Amino acid sequence: MRWAQRPGSLEGYGHAFVTSEEQKLDWNDILFLKTLPPDCRSYDLWPDNPSHFQRALETYTEEMRELAVSIVKYMVKGMMMTADGLEAADDGAEEDHNKLFCESLRRGNYDVRINCYPPCPQPERVMGITPHVDISAVTLLVECGNTPGLHVLKDGRWVIVPPVDGAILVNLGAIMQIFSNGIYKAPDHRAMVNKYKERLSIVTFCYPDPSLDIGPSKQLTGESARTPPIYKTVTNSDYFHHFFNLKQAHDPFLDSLKI
Ligand SMILES: O=C(O)CCC(=O)C(=O)O
Numbered sequence: 001m002r003w004a005q006r007p008g009s010l011e012g013y014g015h016a017f018v019t020s021e022e023q024k025l026d027w028n029d030i031l032f033l034k035t036l037p038p039d040c041r042s043y044d045l046w047p048d049n050p051s052h053f054q055r056a057l058e059t060y061t062e063e064m065r066e067l068a069v070s071i072v073k074y075m076v077k078g079m080m081m082t083a084d085g086l087e088a089a090d091d092g093a094e095e096d097h098n099k100l101f102c103e104s105l106r107r108g109n110y111d112v113r114i115n116c117y118p119p120c121p122q123p124e125r126v127m128g129i130t131p132h133v134d135i136s137a138v139t140l141l142v143e144c145g146n147t148p149g150l151h152v153l154k155d156g157r158w159v160i161v162p163p164v165d166g167a168i169l170v171n172l173g174a175i176m177q178i179f180s181n182g183i184y185k186a187p188d189h190r191a192m193v194n195k196y197k198e199r200l201s202i203v204t205f206c207y208p209d210p211s212l213d214i215g216p217s218k219q220l221t222g223e224s225a226r227t228p229p230i231y232k233t234v235t236n237s238d239y240f241h242h243f244f245n246l247k248q249a250h251d252p253f254l255d256s257l258k259i
């Protein structure tokens, strides 16, 4: 197929994280495309049928970017309010790392993953997506239709997240957990499949610009703040290198970035 993933790349139509012929695959067909900044697009992998798909996806991610930036701005405010009790440095002594973070999200990388979970005759024997933590800063998820499938791990139990018509679900990724020095949590989540109904979700992963190092906010943890950083600061490429060298996108990843 023209839009199929090519060897060594996650982009295009196919399956996520196929590493061996023996592995059990998730019950999920995906179309994964890099959408922002525009120069990272591989248009040869973007379907041109229907004819307005490409234009629609461009507009869609631009609007998702606006949303992500405004949500993160409020989250950063909330984080500083929570941190006040923790004696954050908001006296200008530290560079305005929070502002840098939000600006960098505006110039950041946005990937769209369209998940199609076909009906499965034995849904209890498969996973739509195996449990994982997103490695983005935030993830914006749109569910098409009212078939439930998303589960979030809460207090050690899987909780169904019921679809809400017209809603955009905001999920936090590991970068937000690291940047907030653990104030915000990136939840484990998974997708289950249905015996009779197909399910479709459109997921936008939002990342800061790769020039920004990934680490806790300096306003929370810098010299004039009293809260020590609990995560290391690493370059963007080390962050991804680290992730792709793990077996699974799960808790050990965040733990391994702890100081
Ligand atoms: O389809 C869903 O509800 C979850 C999708 C998801 O977690 C992902 O694509 O990372």
Ligand SMILES: [Fe+2]
Binding pocket: 132, 133, 134, 189
């Ligand atoms: Fe996810």
